[in-house]
Amino acid sequence: MKRLFALLIAALPLCAIAQESIDQRVEELLSKMTIEDKIGQLNQMDGRRDLEKIKQEVREGTLSSIMNIVDPAVTNELQRIAIEESPAGIPLLFARDVVHGFNTVLPIPLGMAASWDEELIEAAARNTALEATERGIRWAFAPMMDIARDARWGRIAESFGEDTYMSGRLASAVVRGYQGESLADQTSMAACAKHFVGYGDAEGGRDYNTTSIPPRTLRDVYLPPFRACVENGCASIMTSFNDNDGLPSTGNKWLLTELLREQWGFEGVVVSDWGSVAGLIPHGVAHDKRDAAHQCIEAGCDVDMSSRSYLLHLKELIESGEVDMAVLDEAVRRVLKLKMELGLFEQPYARTPEQSDIYSEPILATACRLAEESIVMLKNEGGVLPIVPEKVKRVLVVGPMADAPYDQMGTWALDGDKTHTVTPIAAMQQEWGEKVQIEYIPCLTHPRDKSTAEFKKMKKAARKADVVVAFVGEEQMMSGEAHSLSSLDLQGAQAEMLEALAEVDTPLVTVFLAGRPLTIARQVEISDAILYAWHPGTMGGQALSNIIFGKANPSGKLPVTFPRNVGQIPLYYNHKHTSHRAKGTEGNLDNIPREAYQSVMGHTSSYLDVAPSPLFHFGYGLSYTTFELSDIKIENTAVTAEDTIRVSIVVTNTGEVDGTEVVQLYTGRKTASVTQPMKELKGFQRVTLKAGESRRVEFELPVGRLAFHNRDMVLAVEEGKYTLWLGTDCQNGLKTYFKIIK
Ligand code: BGC
Numbered sequence: 085m086k087r088l089f090a091l092l093i094a095a096l097p098l099c100a101i102a103q104e105s106i107d108q109r110v111e112e113l114l115s116k117m118t119i120e121d122k123i124g125q126l127n128q129m130d131g132r133r134d135l136e137k138i139k140q141e142v143r144e145g146t147l148s149s150i151m152n153i154v155d156p157a158v159t160n161e162l163q164r165i166a167i168e169e170s171p172a173g174i175p176l177l178f179a180r181d182v183v184h185g186f187n188t189v190l191p192i193p194l195g196m197a198a199s200w201d202e203e204l205i206e207a208a209a210r211n212t213a214l215e216a217t218e219r220g221i222r223w224a225f226a227p228m229m230d231i232a233r234d235a236r237w238g239r240i241a242e243s244f245g246e247d248t249y250m251s252g253r254l255a256s257a258v259v260r261g262y263q264g265e266s267l268a269d270q271t272s273m274a275a276c277a278k279h280f281v282g283y284g285d286a287e288g289g290r291d292y293n294t295t296s297i298p299p300r301t302l303r304d305v306y307l308p309p310f311r312a313c314v315e316n317g318c319a320s321i322m323t324s325f326n327d328n329d330g331l332p333s334t335g336n337k338w339l340l341t342e343l344l345r346e347q348w349g350f351e352g353v354v355v356s357d358w359g360s361v362a363g364l365i366p367h368g369v370a371h372d373k374r375d376a377a378h379q380c381i382e383a384g385c386d387v388d389m390s391s392r393s394y395l396l397h398l399k400e401l402i403e404s405g406e407v408d409m410a411v412l413d414e415a416v417r418r419v420l421k422l423k424m425e426l427g428l429f430e431q432p433y434a435r436t437p438e439q440s441d442i443y444s445e446p447i448l449a450t451a452c453r454l455a456e457e458s459i460v461m462l463k464n465e466g467g468v469l470p471i472v473p474e475k476v477k478r479v480l481v482v483g484p485m486a487d488a489p490y491d492q493m494g495t496w497a498l499d500g501d502k503t504h505t506v507t508p509i510a511a512m513q514q515e516w517g518e519k520v521q522i523e524y525i526p527c528l529t530h531p532r533d534k535s536t537a538e539f540k541k542m543k544k545a546a547r548k549a550d551v552v553v554a555f556v557g558e559e560q561m562m563s564g565e566a567h568s569l570s571s572l573d574l575q576g577a578q579a580e581m582l583e584a585l586a587e588v589d590t591p592l593v594t595v596f597l598a599g600r601p602l603t604i605a606r607q608v609e610i611s612d613a614i615l616y617a618w619h620p621g622t623m624g625g626q627a628l629s630n631i632i633f634g635k636a637n638p639s640g641k642l643p644v645t646f647p648r649n650v651g652q653i654p655l656y657y658n659h660k661h662t663s664h665r666a667k668g669t670e671g672n673l674d675n676i677p678r679e680a681y682q683s684v685m686g687h688t689s690s691y692l693d694v695a696p697s698p699l700f701h702f703g704y705g706l707s708y709t710t711f712e713l714s715d716i717k718i719e720n721t722a723v724t725a726e727d728t729i730r731v732s733i734v735v736t737n738t739g740e741v742d743g744t745e746v747v748q749l750y751t752g753r754k755t756a757s758v759t760q761p762m763k764e765l766k767g768f769q770r771v772t773l774k775a776g777e778s779r780r781v782e783f784e785l786p787v788g789r790l791a792f793h794n795r796d797m798v799l800a801v802e803e804g805k806y807t808l809w810l811g812t813d814c815q816n817g818l819k820t821y822f823k824i825i826k
């Protein structure tokens with residue numbers, strides 16, 4: 085009877101999915117469900133298990149959502165069982181970590197962020213949804229928007245970097261790309277903003293570690309990207325593994341209910357992270373799974389990912405009166421609503437386009453463009469790049485990342501196939517091999533290879549070459565979940581390999597492919613040019629070849645500060661005003677006198693052995709052309725909280741080639757009721773100009789964007805004086821002033 089009811093609902097035409105009708109249908113369906121049916125809807129399990137067992141669970145109605153099955157023949161069969169044989173006939177929802185591309189792997193999110201191109205990121209995310217939905221996936225566990233200020237943390241690769249405003253904007257672009265115009269469209273996936281919240285602040289950069297984020301920082305730095313996603317209609321949110329100040333997120337009622345639902349008005353689904361309901365036990369705040377289930381359902385976590393705590397214990401918790409049926413109903417309601425919004429009751433099976441979108445030409449082209457835009461040029465002395473075939477006859481390519489098709493895909497390349505990866509050496513040889521003589525000596529078989537056996541041969545070849553391009557970096561396995569590092573130096577004999585090359589008088593271009601900022605001070609010193617390409621994905625080699633030979637002009641800018649050494653971490657641009665600010669000249673052990681009095685070095689917030697500044701600032705990146713900023717103009721210098729500031733600047737391409745500059749808007753105030761960051765990013769625009777072209781670029785800054793949690797912990801715009809910078813990175817630019825008045 086119940087199944088008939090679900091099928092009846094399925095018969096409604098797709099166009100009839102209006103919100104009221106969904107709410108109505110949810111209520112009707114809910115009223116007919118047993119307690120077992122309901123609890124089953126809150127259970128999500130991995131699909132990489134015995135298929136017959138999974139089928140049985142689906143048949144029994146104890147599974148609502150299944151992760152990690154990407155074979156449509158299997159998802160469709162399981163779906164058929166759910167609809168035709170399970171007690172309530174409710175369709176399944178198939179989920180996957182679709183974090184940076186699907187079959188076509190995009191640059192890691194940290195790389196995407198370096199493009200500062202939200203339109204392109206949205207377009208690439210839409211393509212990803214096309215590929216993934218063809219495989220039956222309708223729920224993607226992304227975007228990840230943890231603020232990452234510590235490159236030791238392996239998951240920095242999955243983040244959009246260290247900035248709050250930027251993470252919110254880029255994560256929202258992914259949400260829009262995944263969810264498309266309508267969730268009901270079969271090419272759309274429900275996005276999942278994760279990890280809620282503070283996970284990126286893991287103490288010491290050790291994954292899963294405890295966090296101690298004070299309430300104001302939590303609200304002003306870590307929460308806003310999630311809020312931005314909620315405002316962009318993100319369908320779901322995933323809780324984080326960490327405990328902050330004593331409370332694991334998955335059992336935090338203030339976070340999941342009071343803040344997220346009651347204050348922000350979020351109506352979507354909250355899913356735990358993998359096993360994080362039962363995770364309350366090792367955290368030491370729950371005695372057992374029953375206790376954990378009790379705490380988490382009450383806190384507002386709707387779906388239990390893979391711990392089975394809800395499945396095993398919610399029934400007895402309801403029957404004993406410890407959990408109210410209304411609490412269970414509320415969680416189930418949200419899951420049913422999501423399934424209806426996705427149109428699963430009408431079209432439960434994987435879409436079958438006439439022509440497959442997987443690895444299609446347009447999808448690969450977009451991935452290539454995004455990879456190009458994600459590459460940051462950090463140095464280019466003597467204009468060694470781009471390589472111009474008319475001038476350069478012999479190129480020597482070396483290094484373990486020149487041909488590492490698996491590694492260059494990056495951390496979440498679950499569905500990427502390395503045979504489709506275009507590596508740098510393949511692309512360079514294919515496109516330029518006839519015009520330039522390209523010799524390739526890998527020298528090291530992989531980045532941890534310690535062998536120096538090939539060095540002699542490499543040096544000999546380097547002497548004969550006009551330029552050497554060395555591809556170094558990190559394996560895929562060195563970043564991502566549970567892959568933190570205590571040293572960010574190049575591994576294996578890579579540093580020695582570069583030293584050996586630097587001994588030869590041939591210009592050296594060093595290209596890094598890595599999941600995080602590495603500590604590269606020495607390599608910057610000894611190389612003539614540096615490209616930082618992150619893990620650039622399937623088309624990364626093509627993108628690099630285009631940049632190296634000047635078919636594309638670098639436009640990437642760092643979304644994260646590069647420290648000089650690990651000891652400087654955490655180092656981020658938007659640090660607070662402090663007393664004892666460093667002067668910038670500190671950090672040289674040779675300047676310390678012997679047996680002088682204690683305060684001879686002054687009293688500044690710095691280290692004795694390293695400069696206080698980073699190696700490269702947030703927002704930094706070079707181009708093959710040069711840009712000049714001039715004539716900053718602000719329309720209104722006294723504004724109220726409701727106003728919008730209009731500010732503009734003239735950007736001129738002063739070089740010989742066309743190029744793109746990312747103009748960045750920062751604001752800062754010296755005095756407020758609580759200490760403030762020295763400056764904060766509040767806007768950015770990519771500006772493409774022909775050689776010699778000039779354009780006035782305009783920004784609109786709603787004053788409301790400057791709100792922060794004041795001394796009374798109220799989010800408000802405070803009156804006072806501000807400096808506003810428009811610049812090409814967080815350090816260089818022109819400034820103007822305004823004040824906020826009553
Ligand atoms: C990760 C999540 C991921 C989930 C499902 C967890 O271990 O922290 O980011 O979405 O697994 O694969």
